[in-house]
Amino acid sequence: MKSCFPEVLEEVIRRSADECFRDSGVTLPPLSAPSQLQTDDSHVAGLIDLTGQIEGSLMLVSTFDLIAKMRLSGIAPACLSKSRAGDWILIRDSAGELTNQFVGRMKNRLRGFGIRFNVGTPIALSGLALKGLAHKYGGGRTAAFGRGPDVVRIAIKMMADPPLTSMEPQAESPEMPREGGILLL
Amino acid sequence: MINKVLVVDDSSSIRQRVSSVLGEAGFEVVGAVDGFDALAKLKEANGVRLVIADINMPRLNGLQMISKIQSDEKTAGIPILVLTTEGDPDLISEARKLGVKAWMVKPFKPEVLVAAVKKLTGG
16 A cells, blocks of 8 residues: 555556566666766657646656667667667657657556546657756656666656545556557447 | 558657568558648558557647548548557547547557457458
């Protein structure tokens, strides 16, 4: 039984990340969360606005190499090169899509706690654009997952904690599809 | 005749992956980056047998686009499969009212997508 929203959010982030990364073919255990999102030229990120009972935004940062390993576009990592601008565009887009899928899982899990919010379209970032924004996410809620050089960092900036109507997740209708599932209408 | 599928998603990674999976299964895939692009592609590309659509997209979102497809007599009969991260019952209910045939939650399993596309295209 959770006692407050930060505990619920922490658990939802951990579970959503674990499932999201596993579905992308990698296992990344939790790490101690950094207070700052530090980035360099190897990093790519997705940024998504959240509105409704959660107001704010979420940034997910990782590296070109790790996003390539996740094969979100279906292209093998060996076929992607940091020296090709087109590959950076694809990997940046994949980071945006990974962020989208992670936030989607968070949204679907938090609905069970009575929390509803809307998700914007992801913005994909790298280079100076990322550097300029990442430092603004210091001091917010952060989480990190990884092994060796393969690390994903997540930071959420929120205006305020939403009200919790339930401390335990309420069961969804069995008709609702889970990630990877299909519902014929 | 090869079945033609229109994939509408603002993510190039998803368009690439869906194209690859459906291409291997023998489908011809046309991509569109948002709802407006999709409506234009539907006019240009003859013989689209299925639309696979994301929900959260810039400019014209998935449900707005589906409403326009269904209200145009030239495209109203094309089956639509939604492929999204959303699992919100209210959105699914709205999609059902608009005539959407199937709702998939990302990430998709290739075999599930191919089976659904075959079922909906009769191919």
